Structure formats: C-alpha cells, structure tokens
Amino acid sequence: MRRAVRLLDVLDDLKVALIDGTLRPDQIRALSLAIAEQRATTDEPALEAVLDEIETRAAVELAKLEVLGLRS
Numbered sequence: 001m002r003r004a005v006r007l008l009d010v011l012d013d014l015k016v017a018l019i020d021g022t023l024r025p026d027q028i029r030a031l032s033l034a035i036a037e038q039r040a041t042t043d044e045p046a047l048e049a050v051l052d053e054i055e056t057r058a059a060v061e062l063a064k065l066e067v068l069g070l071r072s
Helices: 002-018 025-039 044-068
Strands: none
Touching: 002 044, 025 044
16 A cells, blocks of 8 residues: 555656656656556556556656756
C-alpha cells in the first residue's frame, strides 16, 4: 500500500510540474524508481501492463529532456 501511495504521489508531482512548466529529469527518474518498487510487489498482468506503459512514456520524456539539454 505504501508503494502504491508513493507512486501516486510521484505522478501527482509530475502533473503539477507539467502544468507549471517546471518538469525536471529527476522527477521522471523518481517515477521510474517508484515504478520499479511497485513492480517488485505485483504479479497482476493488468497492473504490469499499466506499469509498462508508464515506464515507456517516462523513458521517452526523459530522452526528450536530455536531447533538449535539460539534464540534471
């Protein structure tokens, strides 16, 4: 339960950063870490599929930021 709440908190922080235009690479990395923690505790195929999609999108967004030179 704690990991799920952490994942939701990270997603909420990302939502606010996207709205504010202040998204940082470390926020996306925090999402990837939270997904890895959540993945370690699940064996539900449907949840795994959602985590896969979020993880893929996070990797794409991180790559975009790095191409734009916003590494940190």
